[in-house]
Amino acid sequence: MSIVDRAETAFESRELVIARWINVLALFGLIGVLAGSLFLQFGVGEQPCPLCLVQRSGMIAIAVGPIMNLLWGMRPLHYALSILGAMVGGAGSVRQILLHIEPGDAGYGPAVFGLHLYTWALVTFAIAIAGCAFMLLWSKPFEVGDTGVAGERGFLRFVALVAIAWVTIDLLIVGISVVPECGLGMCPDNPDDISGLGGIGGVLMTLAVGAAAVVIAAIADRRLPSGEAAGS
Amino acid sequence: MLSMFILWIAVFLGIFFRKKWVPVLAIVSMIWTLVLLRLHMTDPIPLNF
Secondary structure (H helix, E strand, O other), X not given: OOHHHHHHHHHHHHHHHHHHHHHHHHHHHHHHHHHHHHHHHHHHOOOOOHHHHXXXXXXXXXXXXXXXXXXXXXXXXXXXXXXXXXXXXXHHHHHHHHHOOOOOOOOOOOEEOOEEHHHHHHHHHHHHHHHHHHHHHOOHHHOOXXXXXXXXXXXXXXXXXXXXXXXXXXHHHHHHHHHHHHOOOOOOOOOOOOOOOHHHHHHHHHHHHHHHHHHHHHHHHHHOOOEOOOOO | OHHHHHXXXXXXXXXXXXOOOHHHHHHHHHHHHHHHHHHHOXXXXXXXX
């Protein structure tokens, strides 16, 4: 391999590592949103409405793209899935905004920094669509034949595993918590509030989920092969 | 609405086990989410798509 080829390979590997970090950060952004909604549900005691659950489904759909990029390798298909997921979640947000668009309507649930959660959700979905579009403009990470972080031991793999485990635990919590609220059918339009764990209880629950994600990631990291990381 | 999240759990399991059907099931999950959204649209508001 000539020195020019080597330099080019190293540069492409660096671009791949940057793209992977962007995907990890996107997952942590989604974790923040999901953790906020779980804090409201279990800490404050506000049960999610059906449209809130549709938006949570959209958030989870967005996470599919970055998780597949990290575990399977960078592919345009994965970003396309995230874009479609954001559009589905966005439909739920737009619907809920329209329900409360009339002047004088106080909206549903608490406002955070002046906007209701469904409006913030729409902002998140719009950012996700724009972010995926920008990542699709950047073709280099798709050209290096990436097979994912699973075979490459390192800090990036560990952090990626923490993010993936965290999103998965959040998905399980969201899914299981639907059963007592709605049973197997549709959820009530205006669900009754439950007695929450309180502010500190909600924060502790979020931290416990994060700690569980770190433990699962550490176990997975030990079991996965210890190949050389890209760009090293 | 539990079915929506069961589908997503299946999608995640498919990702972890590298199953080829993951993109198809992810799209099915999204369509099912839209179906549930449509079923919930019972209020006669403007732009009731």
